[in-house]
Amino acid sequence: MEMLYRIKFSKLEDVMYISHLQLIKTLRRIVRRSKLPAVFSGGFNPQIKLSVGPPLAVGIISRGEYFDLELAEKLETEVIINRLNNVSPSGVRFIQAVKIDKSTKSLSSILNTAVYTINFNFNENLNLKKQKKMLDEFMKEDKIIVVRKRRNKADREVDLKPRIFSAEIVEKDLWKFAVVTGSRGNVRPEELNKALMKKYSSVNKITPLDVIREGVFVNKNNKFYSPYSDSIVRS
Amino acid sequence: MQYKEKINKNLHRISNPERYIGNEWNSVRKEWSPDKLKIALAFPDVYELAMSHLGLKILYHLINSEEEFIAERVYAPWTDMEKLMRDIDIPLFTLESYHEIKDFDLIGFTLQYEMSYTNILNMLDLSGISIYSCERKEEAPLVIAGGANVFNPEPIADFIDLFFVGEAEDLIIPFLKKYQQLKDSFLNKKEILVELNKLSGIYVPSLYDVKYEDRKVLSYSSSKTDKEKVKKQLVKNLDQAFYPVNFIVPYKDTVHDRIVLEISRGCTRSCRFCEAGMTYRPVRERSIERLVDLAERAVDSTGFEEISLTSLSTVDYIEIKKLVKEMNRRFSDRKISISLSSLRVDKFSVELAEEVQKVRKTGLTFAPEAGTQRLRDVINKNVDEQELYSAARAAFESGWSKIKLYFMIGLPIETMEDIEGIVRMARKVLEIGRQIRRNTKKKMRQIEISVSVSTFIPKPFTPFQWVKMDEVEEIIEKQNYLRDNLRGRGLNFSWNDPELSRLEGVIARGDRRLAPVIADAWKKGSRFEGWNELFNPRLWGEAFRENDINPKDYLCMREDEEVFPWEILDIGVSRDFLFKEYQKSFSGERTADCRFESCTGCAVCDSFSAGLELMSGDGNAL
Incomplete structure (x- = not known):
């Protein structure tokens, strides 16, 4: 009987520079080294059965990514986490595993929200109050239009407004956004930056190093759940 | 940090x-x-x-x-x-x-x-x-x-x-x-x-x-x-020599993204163009026991999903069949595939490839090197045309649909007939594939033959270290002929930049007077010449002119008696042997492989008081 485990991990340090495809390959090799009883796909090119959530832009670290892993036997979730961490480069840390039903919806079909914190660097000293006012005004706009460059296609205007679920200020200069991600669109942190720069001359351009993906979530009636929380895996 | x-x-x-x-x-x-x-x-x-x-x-x-x-x-x-x-x-x-x-x-x-x-x-x-x-x-x-x-x-x-x-x-x-x-x-x-x-x-x-x-x-x-x-230095006992198992696992796809197991070193087939075949003699093999142990430890340490058995001529490993069987037996359950770095042009190789491809199926590559028997005899490449066809037939019948063929142009005493031979062989292989595809009940992809043609460069310490390299115009003419005649569905032709090959030829047989040329080319911005998009022949042309060096001096035919710059080194293979091989090439006289027939007198064994180290069935050196 095959078991399905939903595993949370972080992508830190230099590992932020590896692409989604390379991350999948890295995870597969970690699973091989861990000697966990992985299950393989069939066909000419058998692969460890493992599926990863929505991709993360290269250059950004994340504290909460997920993948589903099939195993041929039942194991204690702590054992799984320990065995993975023992054979993993320091930039990939496994945080928690939850055994889920095999019929649970896939990560890519349910994860629709990414939460980013962005460390802004303003070209004037703005106190917390002023920053709060700026964010409020920004979020009150009817439309937040940015131009999106597309590979081999004409540029397109995108309205970010309906794609930002919430925004708040964590502390001075540190802003947090929950935005859409996954199959129904994607808002990139640099697009938030671009829109803010258009509105406020005090906002400077950020680099990927100013951004942290705090995690990816399931948005249910504007409440954010982890993909293995009870209300998600039971429904 | x-x-x-x-x-x-x-x-x-x-x-x-x-x-x-x-x-x-x-x-x-x-x-x-x-x-x-x-x-x-x-x-x-x-x-x-x-x-x-x-x-x-x-x-x-x-x-x-x-x-x-x-x-x-x-x-x-x-x-x-x-x-x-x-x-x-x-x-x-x-x-x-x-x-x-x-x-x-x-x-x-x-x-x-x-x-x-x-x-x-x-x-x-x-x-x-x-x-x-x-x-x-x-x-x-x-x-x-x-x-x-x-x-x-x-x-x-x-x-x-x-x-x-x-x-x-x-x-x-x-x-x-x-x-x-x-x-x-x-x-x-x-x-x-x-x-x-x-x-x-x-x-x-x-x-x-x-x-x-x-x-x-x-x-x-x-x-x-x-x-x-x-x-030169050589390892006398390869089986006991250091070999790593804890290979670094890269984050980025590399050219060989897998465990590399060197099963033997050296090759004595005596292809007359091949530098490695002369400079890495004699042949030394690792034992199956040692290879299996290395593979097990490397798999544990890395998590790689493929093991490549490599050497200059993998299929020549004496117990190759036994080695492949043993590797498959151990690793196929773990979905770890075995691959061979090179194949000989024969049916045995195809059978072997079939054995190793039980887990994953990739393309097959054969290297006949030249288009006619006459020229293959000149370069001492022991490949028979019929053997290529029967190998190809066996490959198609076992389900392969893509075959890559390697050839060279610009070989000594080459004529247009030899170039036509490349086209003939490639088309014949394509035809064999199509026929099998038409008559099979199995599902088979379109047959694709990739013909990769490089330009021959005379290299130091080979029997061809004396020969003249083709002029740019000659190379272009041959490449044009091949391009025109290797068109159409199912055929792919690839070639090297002739200017780049010539430059490689200059440096390959160059001397110390090239140092300022290389330095000037670099100062002018030359980098990564091997990457076509960055190769700039104009910069090199200027560097040669400004240093008053004529590149043709390095590409011409060399005199029988002349001292070569690289002869400050001694590779153990005698100059006499290389010269005899050079002369035998004129008449297309063949030289056998000392692993299977008698000593060819290259002198390397005496020179190092070493010998062939081949592994017999029970894992002991013969």
Whole structure:
């Protein structure tokens, strides 16, 4: 009987520079080294059965990514986490595993929200109050239009407004956004930056190093759940 | 971690940042302390190629296995990274500790390809080290070089303090210990080099004066050493030699993204164009027991999903069938596939390929090298046309639909008939494939034949070291013919830039007078010539003209008796043997393989009091 485990991990340090495809390959090799009883796909090119959530832009670290892993036997979730961490480069840390039903919806079909914190660097000293006012005004706009460059296609205007679920200020200069991600669109942190720069001359351009993906979530009636929380895996 | 922060802050602006982060699984990070001898292992090309190179893997793990040494990796930055480094003053750094190269005691380059020599200069310059040995400061790291291309060190002799000639496993550790000892005894660099030159396999070019007369070498002399020739080094017992298992697992796809198991070294097929076939003699094999043990440990340590059995001619491994069976038996349950680095053109190879492809199926490659029997006899390539067809038939029947064929043009005594032969063979293979596809009940993809045609370059220490290289116009004419006649569905033709091949030919048989040309080409901006998009023949043309050097002097036919620049080295194979092989080529007289027939008299075994080391069925050397 095959078991399905939903595993949370972080992508830190230099590992932020590896692409989604390379991350999948890295995870597969970690699973091989861990000697966990992985299950393989069939066909000419058998692969460890493992599926990863929505991709993360290269250059950004994340504290909460997920993948589903099939195993041929039942194991204690702590054992799984320990065995993975023992054979993993320091930039990939496994945080928690939850055994889920095999019929649970896939990560890519349910994860629709990414939460980013962005460390802004303003070209004037703005106190917390002023920053709060700026964010409020920004979020009150009817439309937040940015131009999106597309590979081999004409540029397109995108309205970010309906794609930002919430925004708040964590502390001075540190802003947090929950935005859409996954199959129904994607808002990139640099697009938030671009829109803010258009509105406020005090906002400077950020680099990927100013951004942290705090995690990816399931948005249910504007409440954010982890993909293995009870209300998600039971429904 | 010297430059780590500065580099990291900017890496998001660079293409392929994974090339520069290091920190991969199994990379060795040792604590830096002043008492340790530090060596930077350098590959003068990008990460993906560097990380596929077996020699550096061996050296990296071998040197790091010694407590008192630290070996770290450094590769050539791509052009955008170079620009960034120069703009914000980041010197060349290693992937383990991010120390700059100046902090190391030695930097060792591996020489794999003539067209990466400008990258060596660029890497030295990015390290803040003078490119010419004679201008280097006393405290600069010792610049050493070795590897497959060391067998003509002369074109870069002015840039390198010391060459390591031959296979390094047995000698690198004693060499480093000796160097440490000499350094501790407060000798200056010149004195140290004189001492090191006394070791076997070590060549310090600055100790030798070369006189030239016109095109040719007149003499080599030295007042500082009585060593007349530098003898290459070889590992006498390959089975017991060091071999790594804890290979680094890269984050980025590399050319050979898998476990590489070297099953044997050397090849005695005596193809007359092949340098490695002469310089890595005699043939030595590893035992099946040893290979299986290495494979098991490497699989545990890395998590790779493929094991490649490599050597110059994998299928010639005496017990290859038994080895492949054993590997499959052990690893197929774990979905680890076995691959062979090269196939012979015969049915046996196809059967073997079928055996190894039980887990994964990739393409098949055959190398007939020339288009007619006459020319294959000239180059001593033991391939029969009918054998190719029956091998291809067997491959198609077992379900392969893609076959790649390797040929060369510009071989000695070549005529247009030989070029037509390439077309005929490729079309015939295509036809065989189509016929089988039409008549089979199995599902089969469209048949695709890729014909890869490289231009022959006469190489040092081969029977063809005397021959003239084709003119650009001749190469173009032959390539045009092939392009016109290898059109159509199911056929793919690929070729090399003729100017690039000619340049490679100049440096391959070059001498010390090329140093300023290489230096000037680099100063003009030449980098990564092996990458077509970056090769600029105009820069090289200028560099030749300004230094008053005619490249044709290096590409012409050589006189029977003339002394070659590379003959400061002794590879153990006698010049007489090479010359006899050269003469036999005129009449297409064949030479057999000493593994299967009698000794051919190449003299390498006597020269090293070594011999063939072949593994019989019970795993003992024959």
